[in-house]
Amino acid sequence: MTGQQARASLPPLLQMINDLRSSGSDTEASVKSCCATVYGIDLVALFLGESYHPGGTQLTRRLADRLGLQPGERVLDVACGIGTTALLLAAERDVDVVGVELGAAQIAKARARASEAGLSHRSRFELGDAEQLPVDDGQFDAVVCECALCTFPDKATAAAEMVRALRPGGRVGITDIWLDPAKLDLELRGLAGRIACVADARPIADTVAVLDRAGLTIREVEHHDDALRDTIDRIVVRLRALRLVDLPALRGFDFALGIDVAGRLGELVDRGHAGYALITAVRG
Amino acid sequence: MTLVPSRPRVDRDEVFLEYTKSICPVCKAVIDAEVNVRDGKVWLRKRCRNHGPFEALLYGDAEMYLDIQRFNKPGTLPLEFQTDVRDGCPLDCGLCPDHKQHACLGLIEVNSGCNLDCPVCFADSGHQSDGFSLTLEQVESGLDAFVSAEGEPEVVMLSGGEPSIHPRILEFCAMARDKGVRTVVLNTNGIRLAHDRSFAPALADLGVKIYFQFDGLGEATHRALRGRDLRHVKAAALDRCADAGLAVMLVAAIEAGVNTHELGSIVRHGIAHPAVRGVVFQPVTHAGRHLTFDPRRRLTNADIIHGLVEQCPDWFRPSDFFPVPCCSPTCRSITYLLADDRDVLPIPRLLPMEDYLDYLANRALPDPSLRRVLEGLWSASAIPGTDAMVEGLGAALASLGLPDDLRTIASAALETCAACGIDFPATLAELTSKAFMIVVQDFQDAYTLNVRQLMKCCVEQITPDGRLIPFCAYNSVGYREQVREQLSGMPVATVVPNAAELSELLVPTRHGSRTVNGPAAKPQSTAVQVNLGRTLR
Numbered sequence: 124m125t126g127q128q129a130r131a132s133l134p135p136l137l138q139m140i141n142d143l144r145s146s147g148s149d150t151e152a153s154v155k156s157c158c159a160t161v162y163g164i165d166l167v168a169l170f171l172g173e174s175y176h177p178g179g180t181q182l183t184r185r186l187a188d189r190l191g192l193q194p195g196e197r198v199l200d201v202a203c204g205i206g207t208t209a210l211l212l213a214a215e216r217d218v219d220v221v222g223v224e225l226g227a228a229q230i231a232k233a234r235a236r237a238s239e240a241g242l243s244h245r246s247r248f249e250l251g252d253a254e255q256l257p258v259d260d261g262q263f264d265a266v267v268c269e270c271a272l273c274t275f276p277d278k279a280t281a282a283a284e285m286v287r288a289l290r291p292g293g294r295v296g297i298t299d300i301w302l303d304p305a306k307l308d309l310e311l312r313g314l315a316g317r318i319a320c321v322a323d324a325r326p327i328a329d330t331v332a333v334l335d336r337a338g339l340t341i342r343e344v345e346h347h348d349d350a351l352r353d354t355i356d357r358i359v360v361r362l363r364a365l366r367l368v369d370l371p372a373l374r375g376f377d378f379a380l381g382i383d384v385a386g387r388l389g390e391l392v393d394r395g396h397a398g399y400a401l402i403t404a405v406r407g
Numbered sequence: 408m409t410l411v412p413s414r415p416r417v418d419r420d421e422v423f424l425e426y427t428k429s430i431c432p433v434c435k436a437v438i439d440a441e442v443n444v445r446d447g448k449v450w451l452r453k454r455c456r457n458h459g460p461f462e463a464l465l466y467g468d469a470e471m472y473l474d475i476q477r478f479n480k481p482g483t484l485p486l487e488f489q490t491d492v493r494d495g496c497p498l499d500c501g502l503c504p505d506h507k508q509h510a511c512l513g514l515i516e517v518n519s520g521c522n523l524d525c526p527v528c529f530a531d532s533g534h535q536s537d538g539f540s541l542t543l544e545q546v547e548s549g550l551d552a553f554v555s556a557e558g559e560p561e562v563v564m565l566s567g568g569e570p571s572i573h574p575r576i577l578e579f580c581a582m583a584r585d586k587g588v589r590t591v592v593l594n595t596n597g598i599r600l601a602h603d604r605s606f607a608p609a610l611a612d613l614g615v616k617i618y619f620q621f622d623g624l625g626e627a628t629h630r631a632l633r634g635r636d637l638r639h640v641k642a643a644a645l646d647r648c649a650d651a652g653l654a655v656m657l658v659a660a661i662e663a664g665v666n667t668h669e670l671g672s673i674v675r676h677g678i679a680h681p682a683v684r685g686v687v688f689q690p691v692t693h694a695g696r697h698l699t700f701d702p703r704r705r706l707t708n709a710d711i712i713h714g715l716v717e718q719c720p721d722w723f724r725p726s727d728f729f730p731v732p733c734c735s736p737t738c739r740s741i742t743y744l745l746a747d748d749r750d751v752l753p754i755p756r757l758l759p760m761e762d763y764l765d766y767l768a769n770r771a772l773p774d775p776s777l778r779r780v781l782e783g784l785w786s787a788s789a790i791p792g793t794d795a796m797v798e799g800l801g802a803a804l805a806s807l808g809l810p811d812d813l814r815t816i817a818s819a820a821l822e823t824c825a826a827c828g829i830d831f832p833a834t835l836a837e838l839t840s841k842a843f844m845i846v847v848q849d850f851q852d853a854y855t856l857n858v859r860q861l862m863k864c865c866v867e868q869i870t871p872d873g874r875l876i877p878f879c880a881y882n883s884v885g886y887r888e889q890v891r892e893q894l895s896g897m898p899v900a901t902v903v904p905n906a907a908e909l910s911e912l913l914v915p916t917r918h919g920s921r922t923v924n925g926p927a928a929k930p931q932s933t934a935v936q937v938n939l940g941r942t943l944r
Contacts, residue, residue, distance in 0.1 A: 363752045367745040367841055368804075 176270035177399045178350035182298055183208050184215070186267060189343060189403050190296045192216045196264040199223065199288050201253050201281070202271035206233030206246070212267070213237075213245040221258065223251040254280045258288050265294045270399075272299045273324040282337035289406045295339055297402045300351060301327045306396035327400050339404035348398030355389040421445035425859065428496065431455035432853035432904050433912065433923055435885050437498065442857065444469040450703075451857055463702035463854035466737055468709035471725065475740075477767040480732040480782070482508035482863060485556040489874050496858045497884050500876040502556070502867065510875050511561055511733055511787035511865040513553045514594075517541045517579060518568035519891060522598050524919070525633045527660055529695040529850075529882055531902065531918040532568045539894035540568075545871035546579050550586050552873035561788035563869075564592040564618065571599035571606065580613045590790045594618040594658070596637075597644030607651035616790050617648060618687070621657040623669035624676060631665045631698070632691075649682035654792020656844070657683055662691040662698060663706050670711065671718030678746045678843055684791030685844030688715075693852040693904045694882035696919040702854040702906050708740055708847045715845075719751075727753035728847065729760050731785050735860035737849075741785050743800065744843040754842070758803060777803070787865050791844050800842050851879035853904050 176182075192198065194217035200209040203222030210233075213220045224230050233248040251257035253268075253275050266285045275281040285295055302324035325333075331341055359382055366378035391397040421443040429440035429451060440453035442465065449466040466472040490503045502510070516530060519538030532538070541549075553560050563583045570576050570593060583591045593615050599606050600617075610617070621641055622632045629636045648655050657677050661667060670688065677683040690706035691697055716723045722744075730736035743754040762770065763778045764785060772778055780802040783789065789796060851857065856879065864877035868886070871894065876886050888899040900922040903913060913921040 360752065360756045363750055364745060364757055364804075367747055367750055367752055369747075 176298065177300070177354040178298060178347050180207070180211055182347060182350060182401065183211055183269065186269070186296045186298055186401055186403075187212055187216050189345075189401065190265050190267070190294045192218055192265060194218065197221070197262060199256075199258060199263045199266045199285075201256065201266060201268040201285065202274075203229075203233060203248065205229050206236055206248060208267060208269050209233070209246055209248075210237055210240055210242055213242045214240065218245070218265075220246045221263075222246065222248040223253065223256055223258070224248065225250070225252055254284060256284045256288055260287050261290045261293075263288050263293055264290060265296065267296045269298045270300065272297055272330065273301075276323070278325075278330070278333050279336065282333050282339070286337050286339060286406055291406060293406045294342075295334070295402075295404045295406070297330075297334075297400075297404075298347070299330065299400060299402070300324045300397070301330065301400050302391070302397040306391065306394070324397070327402070330400075330402065334402070334404050338407060340407050342403045342405055343401075345401040346398055347401055348392055348395075351397065351399040352389060352392045354399075355385050355392065359385045359389070421450070424449070425857075427451075428858040429453045429856045430497070430853055430884060431458050432461055432906070433458040433909065435853065435883075435901060437495070440857065444472075451855055461702070461854060464705050464707060465855055465857065466709050467707040468713065468725075471709050471712075472737055475730045475736045477765045478730040478732045478736045480764075480766045482733075485509040485875075486558055487556050489552060489556065497856070497861055497877075497880045500874065500880050500884075500886060502875050502877075505862065506877075507863040508733060508865045510553070510557060510867040512564060513557075513560060513562070513867050513869045513875065514564045514566050514878060515541070515546060515549050515579075515869045516566050516568060517546065517570045517573045517576065519895065520572065521567060521569040521596075522572055523569065523596055523633060523635065525696070526919075527632045527662065527691055527697050528919075529692045529697070530566075530568060530887070531695040531916070531920045533918065535918060537895055537897040537917070538568070539891065540573060541579075541871060541894070543575055543578060543582070545894075547582060548873060549869040549871050550583055550588070553588075553869050553875065554586050556875060560588045562590045562592060562790060563588045564594055566594035569596055569598070571595045577609055577613065580610070580615050584613060589795070590616060590788070590793050592616045592618050592790060594620075596620045596633075597641055598637075600644035600647050601640045602643075604647070607647040607653055611651040611653050615653070616792050617653050617655045618658050619644070619648070619655045620660075621673065622659050622661070623666040624672050625666070625669060628666040628669060632660060632662065645680055645682050649680065653682060654684045654790075655680075655682045656685045656687050656791060656846075658687045658689065660689050660691045661706055661711060663700070663704055665698070667706065667710075667714055668718070670715045674715065674719065674722075674845065678744075678751065679748075684842075685846065687846040687848060689848050689850065692850040692882060693854065693906070694850075694887075695902060697905055699905050699907050699910070701908070702904070705855075706849075708737065708849045711847045712740065722751040723753065727755055728845075729755055729764060729785055731787060732764050732766060732782070733786055734865045735863045738860060738864070739787060739846065739848045741789070741847070742845050743784065744845070745841050746843045747841055751843075754800075754803065789844070791842070796842075796844075851883060853883040854906065856880075856883050 192212065196218045198212055198218045198220045200220055200222040203209050203224045206222050209220040209222040212218050222233055224233065227250055230248045230250050237243050237246045249257050254277050266288055272278060272281065303326050327344060331344065334341060362378055362381050362385065388397065423441060423443055425442035427440050427442060428437055430436065431438055434455065434457060436455060438453050438455050440451055443450050443452060447469050448464060449469050449472045450462055451465045452460065452462045454460045485502060488502050488504045490499050490501055492503045492505050493499050496505060518540040519530065519532050520535060520540065521532040524533035553563065565576065565579055580591050580593065591614065593610060595617065597619055622628050626636050626638065629638060645655065657673060659673050674686055677686045688711045690711065693700055693705065712725050712728050716725055727742045728740040729742065731739040731741055745752045745754060763772065763781045780799050783795060783799045784803060851861065861877055861880055864879060866878045867875035868878050868881040869875055870890050881887050885901055888901055892899045900916045902916065902920045903909065903923050905913065905921045912923050914924050916922050
């Protein structure tokens with residue numbers, strides 16, 4: 124497993140935070156950050172709270188509507204994290220879900236949440252890589268992938284894997300960050316290299332082309348750019364709150380840099396150079 | 408058939424919003440009133456059959472006024488009412504069984520005398536020989552009435568006059584505490600705190616919190632509102648509070664054209680001072696003694712909020728302020744900040760406030776206990792420095808997942824990573840010490856009194872005869888004059904707002920407020936103009 128692949132197991136915006144933390148330089152601060160490092164604090168939850176991707180559950184429901192999910196259908200959630208999307212679909216749309224995720228801790232949590240919610244009979248969570256899905260061919264009526272495609276190093280392979288998992292006529296629903304790399308100024312481009320989701324995000328046209336080449340027919344592309352703006356705002360607010368709270372365990376973290384980078388990304392969204400999109404496609 | 412030349416019909420220039428009751432600011436007769444929206448602002452208009460029409464600004468932002476009505480929670484019944492319904496609101500105070508809310512905060516004015524003679528004083532206090540000074544028995548009977556009504560009252564605020572010059576003020580504080588009042592607050596101008604070194608420690612020993620009159624940092628502000636340059640006194644008093652560990656709220660009376668430019672500097676001063684936990688902004692109440700004013704250009708909560716946002720654009724947005732839902736939502740708005748010397752962050756930006764404090768939307772609450780926490784923080788009884796506030800802020804921040812994670816870190820650290828030296832309780836204490844409260848409170852006067860709002864008031868004046876009179880009724884309807892007359896045994900003139908438009912009618916009272924002499928003073932007809940009890944046919 125490469126470092127690049129491991130990144131895909133975290134919601135991409137939050138990968139930024141982990142990356143920034145490891146960039147903390149001050150020695151004394153690094154010593155103090157040992158608790159955070161050693162005990163694996165859930166920085167994701169700390170910074171993002173309940174909301175696990177731009178648009179939250181509201182956008183997940185919209186995605187389900189756009190895919191026309193029917194009770195009893197089989198749905199694959201690629202890069203399912205702790206299972207929030209998969210469990211929502213199982214609970215509200217009566218579908219059978221399989222979630223695939225690269226992080227063992229997330230899989231364990233997803234299983235625990237499924238059991239807590241009484242959804243174990245409708246859901247299965249498997250450790251696995253988006254570029255090599257641990258599922259049989261043609262088993263699924265629909266594949267969903269929220270806020271993760273942008274982090275996959277080999278997007279063409281990931282798309283081909285989704286197609287392999289689908290039955291003929293099966294649907295794909297993706298929500299994801301899009302970005303026009305040409306619009307990044309030099310400084311932000313330098314910073315962006317440290318932020319997985321930004322470094323690997325593409326313009327919508329590129330993503331559409333990747334899906335097309337994999338044998339998918341695009342049905343709709345919707346812009347939900349405000350959702351990304353809201354998420355960035357929320358991250359900035361929580362970063363500021365954590366800096367104000369000034370936990371000894373987080374003193375190695377470069378809050379100022381995190382706030383600065385998030386703010387610049389927000390400006391990119393404001394200028395129409397980045398955003399969040401909902402894309403649906405069907406296997407021809 | 409004659410052809411009438413067509414006349415275009417003309418639209419009114421306002422939207423009619425509410426039909427309510429108010430009083431005539433001159434004779435205090437209860438009269439009908441209407442609330443309208445015009446030019447993006449909210450106006451209360453009424454007409455007295457003897458004194459003509461009156462109009463006053465109620466709220467400087469109509470959109471905000473309408474939007475925040477949904478932050479209105481069902482009232483809570485007190486354990487007992489003190490009066491009966493006889494003549495209808497606002498003549499039966501109180502509280503009468505028609506009142507919609509219990510008392511979150513009870514005020515006791517322990518004296519009418521003061522060591523200042525401020526040009527602005529809703530209590531019409533000063534160096535006066537015809538006032539009153541409550542006995543221990545009188546304070547006790549008021550407290551007993553409050554305890555009977557509330558069980559364990561949340562807050563008693565001792566006020567005046569200047570309560571710190573009452574020789575038994577410390578006994579009053581102790582008595583309130585001993586009767587089970589959770590928080591005792593002293594409302595003071597700070598002169599005694601500055602000059603009497605033993606006073607702040609004595610208050611700290613009793614657990615008293617301080618509401619500290621502080622209208623701004625400019626000399627001109629002091630002279631205009633207090634008649635003296637009190638800057639050194641204020642600074643010394645605040646330092647004494649810090650030394651004694653007293654939690655202080657700065658209370659700023661804001662008058663249009665006097666200190667509206669100081670909103671931001673008052674907040675900055677408060678954040679920077681170790682004793683100060685918050686600021687209360689109060690548009691000057693045009694009751695008692697005050698500067699000549701125009702009721703159409705008075706300040707409202709919306710103007711304070713917008714003014715503060717303009718003066719601190721990096722810190723605030725209007726949406727950072729949420730109304731207190733226990734009283735009428737346009738009476739009081741609050742925000743909390745996390746603040747240190749680098750950053751100021753309004754806490755509502757971290758929380759889904761609307762999910763919890765919008766009582767009109769029928770939505771499922773993700774976490775019902777968080778609503779109770781937020782209700783405690785967005786309340787007239789929320790006083791910084793109290794255990795309730797520390798716990799409330801801790802719980803609100805816990806909802807972010809912060810302290811849960813802190814707890815994990817801390818327990819792990821304590822077990823195996825002593826080198827990090829994390830002290831969880833200290834971390835939480837430090838966290839809440841960075842919390843700062845901003846309250847914006849508009850009290851009603853004889854011009855702005857809206858009975859709809861008054862009926863849900865949760866700030867009550869406690870009188871020695873055991874009544875709990877809504878504070879805004881107390882100041883505008885005539886209760887203050889009635890009670891002062893009873894307590895002092897001296898006649899007290901009915902106070903009329905010192906509005907420019909009334910200047911020809913007004914004469915000064917001996918306390919510096921204004922009254923009306925001669926026939927204008929009394930309603931010429933005794934017939935009430937509302938609730939006539941008659942039918943058309």
